Amino acid sequence: xxxxxxxxxxxxxxxxxxxxxxxxxxxxxxxxxxxxxxxxxxxxxxxxxxxxxxxxxxxxxxxxxxxxxxxxxxxxxxxxxxxxxxxxxxxxxxxxxxxxxxxxxxxxxxxxxxxxxxxxxxxxxxxxxxxxxxxxxxxxxxxxxxxxxxxxxxxxxxxxxxxxxxxxxxxxxxxxxxxxxxxxxxxxxxxxxxxxxxxxxxxxxxxxxxxxxxxxxxxxxxxxxxxxxxxxxxxxxxxxxxxxxxxxxxxxxxxxxxxxxxxxxxxxxxxxxxxxxxxxxxxxxxxxxxxxxxxxxxxxxxxxxxxxxxxxxxxxxxxxxxxxxxxxxxxxx
Amino acid sequence: xxxxxxxxxxxxxxxxxxxxxxxxxxxxxxxxxxxxxxxxxxxxxxxxxxxxxxxxxxxxxxxxxxxxxxxxxxxxxxxxxxxxxxxxxxxxxxxxxxxxxxxxxxxxxxxxxxxxxxxxxxxxxxxxxxxxxxxxxxxxxxxxxxxxxxxxxxxxxxxxxxxxxxxxxxxxxxxxxxxxxxxxxxxxxxxxxxxxxxxxxxxxxxxxxxxxxxxxxxxxxxxxxxxxxxxxxxxxxxxxxxxxxxxxxxxxxxxxxxxxxxxxxxxxxxxxxxxxxxxxxxxxxxxxxxxxxxxxxxxxxxxxxxxxxxxxxxxxxxxxxxxxxxxxxxxxx
Numbered sequence: 001x002x003x004x005x006x007x008x009x010x011x012x013x014x015x016x017x018x019x020x021x022x023x024x025x026x027x028x029x030x031x032x033x034x035x036x037x038x039x040x041x042x043x044x045x046x047x048x049x050x051x052x053x054x055x056x057x058x059x060x061x062x063x064x065x066x067x068x069x070x071x072x073x074x075x076x077x078x079x080x081x082x083x084x085x086x087x088x089x090x091x092x093x094x095x096x097x098x099x100x101x102x103x104x105x106x107x108x109x110x111x112x113x114x115x116x117x118x119x120x121x122x123x124x125x126x127x128x129x130x131x132x133x134x135x136x137x138x139x140x141x142x143x144x145x146x147x148x149x150x151x152x153x154x155x156x157x158x159x160x161x162x163x164x165x166x167x168x169x170x171x172x173x174x175x176x177x178x179x180x181x182x183x184x185x186x187x188x189x190x191x192x193x194x195x196x197x198x199x200x201x202x203x204x205x206x207x208x209x210x211x212x213x214x215x216x217x218x219x220x221x222x223x224x225x226x227x228x229x230x231x232x233x234x235x236x237x238x239x240x241x242x243x244x245x246x247x248x249x250x251x252x253x254x255x256x257x258x259x260x261x262x263x264x265x266x267x268x269x270x271x272x273x274x275x276x277x278x279x280x281x282x283x284x285x286x287x288x289x290x291x292x293x294x295x296x297x298x299x300x301x302x303x304x305x306x307x308x309x310x311x312x313x314x315x316x317x318x319x320x321x322x323x324x325x326x327x328x329x330x331x332x333x
Numbered sequence: 334x335x336x337x338x339x340x341x342x343x344x345x346x347x348x349x350x351x352x353x354x355x356x357x358x359x360x361x362x363x364x365x366x367x368x369x370x371x372x373x374x375x376x377x378x379x380x381x382x383x384x385x386x387x388x389x390x391x392x393x394x395x396x397x398x399x400x401x402x403x404x405x406x407x408x409x410x411x412x413x414x415x416x417x418x419x420x421x422x423x424x425x426x427x428x429x430x431x432x433x434x435x436x437x438x439x440x441x442x443x444x445x446x447x448x449x450x451x452x453x454x455x456x457x458x459x460x461x462x463x464x465x466x467x468x469x470x471x472x473x474x475x476x477x478x479x480x481x482x483x484x485x486x487x488x489x490x491x492x493x494x495x496x497x498x499x500x501x502x503x504x505x506x507x508x509x510x511x512x513x514x515x516x517x518x519x520x521x522x523x524x525x526x527x528x529x530x531x532x533x534x535x536x537x538x539x540x541x542x543x544x545x546x547x548x549x550x551x552x553x554x555x556x557x558x559x560x561x562x563x564x565x566x567x568x569x570x571x572x573x574x575x576x577x578x579x580x581x582x583x584x585x586x587x588x589x590x591x592x593x594x595x596x597x598x599x600x601x602x603x604x605x606x607x608x609x610x611x612x613x614x615x616x617x618x619x620x621x622x623x624x625x626x627x628x629x630x631x632x633x634x635x636x637x638x639x640x641x642x643x644x645x646x647x648x649x650x651x652x653x654x655x656x657x658x659x660x661x662x663x664x665x666x
Contacts (some may be wrong), residue, residue: 061401065394072465075627077634100433102630103460103471127436132405138436139472297435299410 001195003202005124005142005209012122012146012198017043020110020147024083028108029076031067031094032085033058036112039155040085048074052090056235059089059128061137067097081106081144087113087160088120088239092135095126099141106144112152114164114190115240118171118197121146123205123216133295134227140210148198150191159238162276166222166240166247168193169275171200173247173268174221177313183275214317221307221315222247225330228292232284244277253329254308257321264312286330290323334528336535338457338475338542345455345479345531347524350376353443353480357416361441362409364400364427365418366391369445372488373418381407385423389568392422392461394470400430414439414477420446420493421453421572425468428459432474439477445485447497447523448573451504451530454479456538456549466628467560473543481531483524492571494523495609499555499573499580501526502608504533506580506601507554510646516608547650554640554648555580558663561625565617577610586662587641590654597645619663623656 001012015023021043024030030047033054037044050070052058071082084094084107091109098107111121127138153161165183172179182193201219208216226246230237237245248269254260269279293304304326305319334345348356354376357363363380366387370377383403385391404415417427417440424442431440444454460471486494498516505512515526534552541549559579563570570578581602587593602612626637637659638652 061394061398068394068470069463069465072463072469072628075632077632078630079633096433100429100460100470100472102469103458103473125436127433130402130405132402136405136435137401137433139433140436294408295405297411299408300412301410 001199001202003122003142004206007142010143010145012148014148014150014195017149017151020149023147024108024110025081028081028083029071029074030083030085031090031097033087033090036086052093054087054089056089056129056230056239059093061128061130063093064096064128064137067093068101071097071101076101076105078102078105081108083108083110084121084143085110085112087111087116091116091120092126092138093128095124095141095143096128096138099126099139104141107141109143109146111146111148113156114153114161114194115167116164117148117150117153117194118164119167119201121148122198122201124209133292134231136295136297148194150194153190163238163240165275166244166272166277168197169268169271169277170219170221170243170247171197172271173251173309173312174218174307174315175204175313176200180271183271217305217317218307218315221309222250224293224296224304224306225249225253225289225326227296228289229281229284231292232288233281237278237281241278242281244272245279245281248272248279249329250306251309252332253306253321253325254310256325256329257308257318259318260309261311264309267312284330286327289330290327293326334532334535336455336475336479337539340475343476343478345481347481347483347528350482350484353482356480357441357443358414361414361416362404362407363416363418364423364430366420366423369419385426387420387422389422389462389563389572392426394461394463396426397429397461397470400426401434404430404434409434409438411435411438414441416441416443417454417476418443418445420444420449424449424453425459425471426461428457428474428476429461429471432459432472437474440474442476442479444479444481446489447486447494447527448500449497450481450483450486450527451497452500452534452552454481455531455534456552457542466625467564468630469628481527483527486523496571496573498608499577499605499610501530502601502604502610503552503554503576503580504530505604506584506642506645507551507640507648508537508646509533513604516604550638550650551640551648554642555583557626557629557637557639558582558586558622558659560629561622562614562617564625565621566614570611570614574611575614577605578612578614581605581612582662583639584642585665586639586654586658587643589658589662590641590651592651593642594644597642600645617663619660622663623660626659 035054084091109121111117124142127135130136222243226243230242251265303320368387417424442454444450457475460468463469555576559576563575584598636653
């Protein structure tokens with residue numbers, strides 16, 4: 001599958017894990033995490049590898065600097081491609097590293113988690129978190145290539161598979177209700193699911209690469225509240241878990257505003273619960289969540305913007321949502 | 334004057350210092366240094382201002398992070414422009430901050446030093462230094478606007494004016510020998526000089542924005558050795574001072590290779606000396622300089638690339654220069 005963008009295009013090629021490592025230049029610098037290093041040591045031995053601690057906390061400024069200084073110490077040159085071998089954390093971090101090392105070099109995404117496969121490895125949004133908010137530092141920097149091996153999911157902890165399912169459900173909720181039966185199967189066909197989701201994401205980002213028309217912003221369904229919840233939990237909640245709660249709350253926000261049909265939030269909630277995802281979060285202070293949301297990149301003036309469902313399977317960006325409406329939903333959580 | 338680039342264009346508007354501050358949005362976040370804060374306090378009072386320590390050492394990762402976190406704490410939004418009020422250090426730093434804050438926001442360059450006016454505020458190259466080398470982290474991120482007030486030069490320390498003259502002389506050496514009489518005047522017309530240099534830079538960057546054809550790389554004359562000298566001095570030498578030495582040495586390298594006409598280095602040296610710039614640097618270890626050069630962004634494989642004079646007023650990028658030739662010139666210094 002080829003994804004087009006303003007500066008060119010890149011190919012997403014499907015292959016086995018072994019083929020991934022055959023394809024990678026033996027000299028290419030690889031950035032990965034300690035879980036993957038343990039599982040795939042035999043493929044990594046003898047290569048230039050920087051191993052980071054697995055987990056969202058890794059997507060910070062200290063590791064951004066560490067990666068850049070590592071590349072500089074290795075004297076990696078402009079002509080070389082940097083490889084992101086990992087989930088969304090590694091992919092996002094390596095992306096911003098590639099976007100800024102020597103004013104921009106190529107990078108190859110090798111997504112190893114379900115979440116990275118269906119979401120972060122496609123679309124070119126890269127970045128790191130600040131203490132003030134998620135993804136506040138970043139760039140639009142598409143990979144030069146995505147090597148897709150769903151075989152990596154075999155070594156992915158079950159909890160992480162469920163984590164990725166939140167983003168998969170998001171596609172069903174915002175644009176592709178026809179995915180639902182596939183996702184409700186007890187023995188899911190992940191290769192098929194991943195390919196369908198990637199194609200949906202491709203269509204969306206090709207239509208609105210720099211998030212200017214609002215179309216790409218529909219991919220943020222569940223994320224405005226979800227990011228705040230993720231932050232408030234100090235990243236103890238996984239991204240997918242926080243997004244799951246966020247989707248239910250944003251569906252309820254849409255219902256309260258008369259945008260989302262009544263009953264949608266309850267339907268969404270039961271799908272997510274059956275998948276093993278959390279859908280409520282009691283402990284959080286609504287005012288604190290709201291304050292995190294004020295740092296959201298979609299904020300303009302004192303009004304918030306939300307991607308809201310106009311139906312189950314249809315989504316649109318709405319601006320000018322008042323903080324009062326948001327607080328109401330957060331307080332009822 | 335309008336500068337065109339791949340994503341649009343920006344205007345360089347000439348005005349007085351007072352007009353600069355009238356033009357800036359009173360809400361715009363301004364990043365500047367302590368020298369400028371002291372001189373222009375009356376214009377800065379009541380505005381959102383982040384003040385950094387003046388000096389090349391400021392162009393580092395810690396300040397990059399500090400600027401981003403300051404913007405996030407101030408909840409600066411995507412629609413706002415960040416103002417770089419300062420010399421090359423502030424301009425380069427704010428540029429990479431703007432390129433990566435919220436995945437990229439606009440920034441306005443207000444160059445206050447001669448060096449920033451004729452060089453760094455035009456062309457969109459932004460970045461910071463790593464311990465491993467100069468400008469190793471950065472982006473191509475053109476400003477949305479350049480507000481040019483040569484009146485700022487009145488408060489610029491004499492040493493800094495001379496520092497900027499190194500970049501001015503560079504234009505005379507690489508492309509515009511007709512500048513020479515203007516630069517040799519005892520009472521230089523800086524407004525005229527700045528405008529001529531900016532126009533030369535504009536032509537070069539418009540022709541080769543991403544430094545792919547070699548034309549833009551001619552602006553690096555003196556910089557490959559110069560950057561290494563600057564680094565080796567631990568930034569005790571000013572950029573212009575290091576570049577001045579670098580230009581003499583690179584002219585000598587060109588002569589040794591039969592590319593630059595014999596006698597050119599001596600001519601260059603006397604122009605620079607008469608301006609008050611250093612042209613030799615005894616203390617530095619040639620092997621250490623060479624090691625710094627290996628991190629240069631133009632390096633490919635084990636060969637170095639240099640912008641070399643083919644005549645006084647003409648320059649071209651040459652690849653495949655051996656380390657032996659470079660060491661010879663450095664050792665004779």
